[in-house]
Every structure is written in C-alpha cells, then in structure tokens.
Amino acid sequence: MVVDQVTDAEVDRLFRALADATRRDIVRRVLVAEHSVSELARDYPMSVTAVQKHVAVLEEAGLVTKRRHGREQRVAGRPAALRRAQQLLDAYEQLWRHRIDRMTDVLAENDRGGTA
Amino acid sequence: MVVDQVTDAEVDRLFRALADATRRDIVRRVLVAEHSVSELARDYPMSVTAVQKHVAVLEEAGLVTKRRHGREQRVAGRPAALRRAQQLLDAYEQLWRHRIDRMTDVLAENDRGGTA
DNA sequence: AGGATCTACAACCTGATGGTTGTAGATCAG
DNA sequence: CTGATCTACAACCATCAGGTTGTAGATCCT
Structure with missing residues (x-):
C-alpha cells in the first residue's frame, strides 16, 4: 500500500497550522459547524485581519475550506x-513497534543460540 | 475520562516540533534506534550546532530524550x-463524527415530523 | 441612495526560527 | 601528554510568523 506520497512542504504546513492554539480552536469550531470569518473573530482577542490570516494558514494546510455566501465567507473543516496527520503519526508509531519487534527477535535469537 | 489536561503551550511545542522535515527525520531515526547527536548530524546538510538545536526543540516537545554516554549524547525517541498528538487529532475527528450524527438525527427528526 | 457589515489586501512592527561561526570543556585513543 | 572527537554555548544574521492599522470593494438592509 503506497498511500499518498505527501511532500515535506505539505506536512510542514499541516503541523505548522496545528501548532497554534487559536488555529486549533478555529479548527475545532468549524468541524462542529460552519462559521463566517467575522463570527469566528468575535471570540478571539485580536483583529478580524489576524483571524483572516489564521484561516488562510489553515486553508493552505488543507484543514479548512472557504465558500462565499453573499457577503460573508463561510469556513468549514476538512x-x-x-486523517492525513493521523496517518503520519501512525507511521512513526509503526517504526517504534517494529523496533520492539526486532528487539524481541534478537532476544529470541540469543536464547536459541543466535546467528553467529 | 478526563485524560490529560495538556496545556496549549505544550501542544504548540509538540506540533511545532513536528513541523520541520529535518526534525521529523530525526524523530523517525531515533524511534528506530538511538543515535548520538553527531551521528545524526552527519546525514544533514547543516552544522552540528543546527542539529543540536533541532534535538533541543524535540526534547522540549517531549518527542525525544538525551542520555549521556561517555562523551556523546544519545538521543532516543519517546x-x-x-500518542498524545494522536489523541488530540482523534478528539477533533470525534467532533466531526459527532456533527455527522447530529445531522443524521435532524434528518431523522424531520422525517418523523420534527420537534416543531 | 446611504449606512452598516463582511471581506481583502498592503504596509508595517516585533519577536521567534533556523541557520551560521567561534570558542571552550570533556572524553577517548595512541 | 597530545590530538581528535563530541558536545555546549554565546553571538550574530536573515527570514518568517503573528499581530497591528488603514484603505477599499461588495453586499445587505432600510
């Protein structure tokens, strides 16, 4: 299973986007329900422009989409x-487990007399 | 289940640490087996100092630990x-699924005549 | 039409990031 | 002891990130 072939830059953007509490909160909210940018902005101690930028970062990371709806821009979670982020983390955990397996193998080998 | 009560700053550090290809590669390698800092550094087109800094970032994020071993410092994955990162992402996905459930509920309500 | 609201974008500032070089202390090998 | 290697750390530099204000175009409401 060759999965996705995600580039480093994409992964960078993904994790970078998640590395900010405001952005995580936005993700949380738009996963539950769509919100316009200014709706989102009302709940944070910063300008609408700042929130716009956060949304833009999330959008470039693929975590969010915007759709025009009249004069407002509705933001929805993706x-x-x-899931891609989870898969990546999963892959790292697999490495770890595989390491455990190898260690176990080596021990077993030694018990039985090893490869030498 | 109250889980962990992880602070925003911790989560920031976690994802920030993962938002760099070199650091992800270091994580990958030390999950498979311990490596000294200079061993790690040999494979990247940058100074040992730069790699030291990357390792420091990973350590502050809890993704890695260092243990002295003679003159070298062995780096191991944690x-x-x-898993904490995975749990966080999982929580977001739960929100999403819960949203689907609610939508389904609403549809079902409407089919049966709704709440009004 | 006219005002209020939502969004877009440029310009700007400040602090953090990611890299460098240089110096110096420990530790290992001969 | 001496030299090589590994690490630590300070100082520096350029770029990026996160925030601001200001201006302006669309859209909605009355």
Missing part, C-alpha cells in the same frame, strides 16, 4: 487533512 | 508524545 477531516481529510486531520 | 512514543508517548506521539
């Missing part, structure tokens, strides 16, 4: 990006 | 931090 679980697919979350 | 899967626990990875």
Whole structure:
C-alpha cells in the first residue's frame, strides 16, 4: 500500500497550522459547524485581519475550506487533512513497534543460540 | 475520562516540533534506534550546532530524550508524545463524527415530523 | 441612495526560527 | 601528554510568523 506520497512542504504546513492554539480552536469550531470569518473573530482577542490570516494558514494546510455566501465567507473543516496527520503519526508509531519487534527477535535469537 | 489536561503551550511545542522535515527525520531515526547527536548530524546538510538545536526543540516537545554516554549524547525517541498528538487529532475527528450524527438525527427528526 | 457589515489586501512592527561561526570543556585513543 | 572527537554555548544574521492599522470593494438592509 503506497498511500499518498505527501511532500515535506505539505506536512510542514499541516503541523505548522496545528501548532497554534487559536488555529486549533478555529479548527475545532468549524468541524462542529460552519462559521463566517467575522463570527469566528468575535471570540478571539485580536483583529478580524489576524483571524483572516489564521484561516488562510489553515486553508493552505488543507484543514479548512472557504465558500462565499453573499457577503460573508463561510469556513468549514476538512477531516481529510486531520486523517492525513493521523496517518503520519501512525507511521512513526509503526517504526517504534517494529523496533520492539526486532528487539524481541534478537532476544529470541540469543536464547536459541543466535546467528553467529 | 478526563485524560490529560495538556496545556496549549505544550501542544504548540509538540506540533511545532513536528513541523520541520529535518526534525521529523530525526524523530523517525531515533524511534528506530538511538543515535548520538553527531551521528545524526552527519546525514544533514547543516552544522552540528543546527542539529543540536533541532534535538533541543524535540526534547522540549517531549518527542525525544538525551542520555549521556561517555562523551556523546544519545538521543532516543519517546512514543508517548506521539500518542498524545494522536489523541488530540482523534478528539477533533470525534467532533466531526459527532456533527455527522447530529445531522443524521435532524434528518431523522424531520422525517418523523420534527420537534416543531 | 446611504449606512452598516463582511471581506481583502498592503504596509508595517516585533519577536521567534533556523541557520551560521567561534570558542571552550570533556572524553577517548595512541 | 597530545590530538581528535563530541558536545555546549554565546553571538550574530536573515527570514518568517503573528499581530497591528488603514484603505477599499461588495453586499445587505432600510
């Protein structure tokens, strides 16, 4: 299973986007329900422009999409990006487990007399 | 289940640490086997000092630990931090699924005549 | 039409990031 | 002891990130 072939830059953007509490909160909210940018902005101690930028970062990371709806821009969450992040973390955990397996193998080998 | 009560700053550090290809590669390698800092450094087109800094970032994020071993410093991976990251992402996905459930509920309500 | 609201974008400032070089202390090998 | 290696750390530099204000175009409401 060759999966996705995600580039480093994409992964960088994904994790970078998640590395900010405000952005994580935005993700949380738009996963639950769509919100316009200014709706989102009302709940944070910063300008609308700042929130716009956060949304832009999330959008470039694929965590969020915007759709025009009259004069406002509705922001919605994209679980697919979350899943990609999970898959990546999973892959690292697999490495770890594989290491455990190898250690176990070596021990077993030694018990039986080893490869030498 | 109240889980962990992880602070925003911790999560910031975690994802920030993962938002760099070199650091991810270091994590990958030390999850497979311990490596000294200079061993790690040999494979990257940058100074040992730069790699030291990357390792420091990973350590502050809890993704890695260092143990002195003579004159060298062995770096090892800590899967626990990875799992925390996974749990966080999982929580977001739960929100998404819960949203689907609610939508389904609403549809079902409407089919049966709704709440009004 | 006219005002209020939502968004977009440029310009700017400040602090953090990611890299460098240089110096110096420990430790290992001969 | 001496030299080589590994690490630590300070100082420095350029770029990026996160925030601001200001201006302006669309859209909605009355």
